[in-house]
Amino acid sequence: MKKQKKLAGLQKRKAISGYIFILPFILGFLLFMLKPMIDSLIMSFQNVELKGSEENIRTFIGMENYRKAFRVDPDFTRLLTEELIRLVVYTLAIIVFSFFISLVLNQEFKGRSVVRAVFFLPVILSSGVILGLESNNQYMAAMQSSVENSVSGISVSAAVESILKTMDIGGAVFDKVFEVIDNIYDVAMASGMQIIIFLSGLQTISSSMYEAASIDGCTRWESLWKITFPMISSLFLVNWIYTVVDFCMRSDNQVITKIQNEMTSKLQYGPASAMSWIYFLFIIAFVGITSFFISKVVYYND
Amino acid sequence: MTKKKAGFNFWERNRLSNGYLLRKRITKYGVAILRAILLFGLCFLILQPVLNKISVSFMEERDLYDPVVISIPKHFTIGNYKIASDPLIMDYSNSLVHSIVVSLTIAILQIAMCTLVGYGFARFQFPLKKVWFALVILVIIIPPQTISSSLYLHFNFFDIFGIIKATTGSPLNLRNSPIPYYLISAGCMGLKNGLYIYMVRQYFRNIPVDLEEAAYIDGCGTLKTFIRIMLPQAKPIITSCFLFAFVWQWTDGFYSKLFFQSISLVSTSLSRIVASLGVYIGRAQGTVQAQLTVARSNQILSTGTLMIVFPVIFLYLFAQRAFVESIASTGIKM
Numbered sequence: 300m301k302k303q304k305k306l307a308g309l310q311k312r313k314a315i316s317g318y319i320f321i322l323p324f325i326l327g328f329l330l331f332m333l334k335p336m337i338d339s340l341i342m343s344f345q346n347v348e349l350k351g352s353e354e355n356i357r358t359f360i361g362m363e364n365y366r367k368a369f370r371v372d373p374d375f376t377r378l379l380t381e382e383l384i385r386l387v388v389y390t391l392a393i394i395v396f397s398f399f400i401s402l403v404l405n406q407e408f409k410g411r412s413v414v415r416a417v418f419f420l421p422v423i424l425s426s427g428v429i430l431g432l433e434s435n436n437q438y439m440a441a442m443q444s445s446v447e448n449s450v451s452g453i454s455v456s457a458a459v460e461s462i463l464k465t466m467d468i469g470g471a472v473f474d475k476v477f478e479v480i481d482n483i484y485d486v487a488m489a490s491g492m493q494i495i496i497f498l499s500g501l502q503t504i505s506s507s508m509y510e511a512a513s514i515d516g517c518t519r520w521e522s523l524w525k526i527t528f529p530m531i532s533s534l535f536l537v538n539w540i541y542t543v544v545d546f547c548m549r550s551d552n553q554v555i556t557k558i559q560n561e562m563t564s565k566l567q568y569g570p571a572s573a574m575s576w577i578y579f580l581f582i583i584a585f586v587g588i589t590s591f592f593i594s595k596v597v598y599y600n601d
Numbered sequence: 602m603t604k605k606k607a608g609f610n611f612w613e614r615n616r617l618s619n620g621y622l623l624r625k626r627i628t629k630y631g632v633a634i635l636r637a638i639l640l641f642g643l644c645f646l647i648l649q650p651v652l653n654k655i656s657v658s659f660m661e662e663r664d665l666y667d668p669v670v671i672s673i674p675k676h677f678t679i680g681n682y683k684i685a686s687d688p689l690i691m692d693y694s695n696s697l698v699h700s701i702v703v704s705l706t707i708a709i710l711q712i713a714m715c716t717l718v719g720y721g722f723a724r725f726q727f728p729l730k731k732v733w734f735a736l737v738i739l740v741i742i743i744p745p746q747t748i749s750s751s752l753y754l755h756f757n758f759f760d761i762f763g764i765i766k767a768t769t770g771s772p773l774n775l776r777n778s779p780i781p782y783y784l785i786s787a788g789c790m791g792l793k794n795g796l797y798i799y800m801v802r803q804y805f806r807n808i809p810v811d812l813e814e815a816a817y818i819d820g821c822g823t824l825k826t827f828i829r830i831m832l833p834q835a836k837p838i839i840t841s842c843f844l845f846a847f848v849w850q851w852t853d854g855f856y857s858k859l860f861f862q863s864i865s866l867v868s869t870s871l872s873r874i875v876a877s878l879g880v881y882i883g884r885a886q887g888t889v890q891a892q893l894t895v896a897r898s899n900q901i902l903s904t905g906t907l908m909i910v911f912p913v914i915f916l917y918l919f920a921q922r923a924f925v926e927s928i929a930s931t932g933i934k935m
Binding site for chain 1: 639647648651720745753754755788823853854855913
């Protein structure tokens with residue numbers, strides 16, 4: 300434990316200027332984050348009635364909104380579980396995919412910068428409204444599913460899947476794996492930033508380490524696990540958190556859509572706040588627990 | 602192929618090395634070919650929707666029903682672009698100007714503030730620093746949608762401790778004005794601002810402190826040191842954060858829908874382009890809203906998407922290095 304001592308002279312001046320520098324954040328946090336958060340927390344225990352331009356009527360109804368979200372609302376529990384399962388599957392897939400791609404992109408070959416630029420393009424192209432535009436359009440969605448049905452007979456993954464099924468290998472895990480393979484486009488579109496972060500880590504590993512290992516008789520495969528993996532393990536944590544957060548904010552996230560719909564078109568502010576708090580708590584718990592376990596295995600070189 | 606070296610050709614050298622040379626060369630080319638196939642496939646996967654959109658946007662509707670036409674239009678037209686830029690549908694020229702102005706001002710404001718805050722976190726020791734930084738991480742994690750319901754009401758009945766109500770009699774409705782969003786941006790709570798703070802802080806932490814100390818000794822104040830000494834060094838990270846802020850604001854639908862209802866932006870007008878076209882055609886036919894065919898809505902959507910991403914792609918082509926390299930140079934760590 301550090302001893303609490305009184306700041307004096309230069310230290311005190313520096314502390315004050317430090318606070319001045321982060322003042323915008325403090326003000327912004329208190330006004331635009333903390334206040335709305337507390338407000339929405341309170342609202343989630345209330346029945347909110349909008350009265351035109353007048354003040355709203357708020358009555359305290361206890362846990363009613365939460366009970367409604369779980370027990371009365373026909374979709375919410377289903378959407379929440381679906382979205383959380385999707386979150387786990389896709390974050391894993393994105394991390395593995397981006398790690399693999401960054402290993403490939405770290406090698407020397409012609410046209411590397413072009414390929415890197417292409418892989419980073421989704422960060423720009425699939426942000427905001429552009430993402431999920433097609434799935435929002437019901438006709439397009441209908442057409443897409445009919446196309447998918449007609450081509451599924453000829454896809455390689457379907458053939459492999461049916462072979463594995465007849466051999467009685469498989470089950471729920473394999474179903475998820477095949478789902479990810481079929482949606483590799485979504486995975487590739489969501490992993491631009493992660494690839495760059497991994498690449499930045501890979502470039503900091505000095506080549507002398509690999510040389511020393513290979514002189515001692517280490518194969519490439521072994522040095523991947525013994526050198527590369529530990530050296531960039533801290534980036535797994537960064538990427539994990541980034542991916543989870545990114546996934547939660549995607550505009551095609553069904554829970555978010557549900558909450559927004561509840562709020563803007565049905566004007567159900569109480570239940571909407573309750574739902575968003577449930578969702579938020581689940582996400583925080585998920586991020587907290589998983590990053591705790593990941594940080595256990597992270598290796599710090601310094 | 603076979604280079605002459607010390608009088609031996611490739612096969613002789615291979616024989617001398619007991620076949621090691623051949624094996625090594627086969628592995629090398631095999632890996633290169635496999636890598637090329639894999640990367641080509643994945644790049645194609647990413648680029649194909651864009652290419653597809655380009656070809657669809659130049660087709661007439663009947664081309665889409667023609668089984669012979671796949672990617673090269675038979676009846677070439679730029680009519681889709683004309684329709685999409687119509688004032689009633691996307692109002693392209695106006696919304697482009699609005700979007701540029703809004704994205705630029707928002708990005709400048711956000712990055713200016715985030716740089717200040719990031720520098721503060723990187724260089725100064727002050728009480729409760731860890732707590733505040735934990736809150737930055739919290740801001741990164743919280744989806745803005747969580748607080749959107751109360752944000753919505755907050756600005757619908759905006760008031761600072763009841764001052765405005767006391768003076769004018771009723772709270773201010775700021776929801777359809779952009780002022781709240783500028784305030785939010787100034788408070789570093791805009792779109793992904795926590796991330797920018799984090800990146801800037803990482804960057805500043807990697808710059809040695811010697812320069813600043815020299816400046817302090819020479820009698821430079823804190824603010825002056827920051828502006829004169831540290832800002833010029835942080836150009837790369839500021840550029841890339843600025844580009845991100847610009848692009849993400851450009852395509853953002855969430856805050857735009859909440860605060861920019863009164864003016865048309867490219868992002869908001871794109872998200873309702875199909876409905877607008879329906880209304881537009883419906884008005885011509887004398888009905889309320891015409892049902893569009895799948896092909897038609899696909900076309901207009903592709904055209905609209907291209908029109909909104911085109912400026913961004915243009916930017917990306919020129920500033921690709923700034924986007925990619927500076928993230929690599931921050932050395933993100935946890």
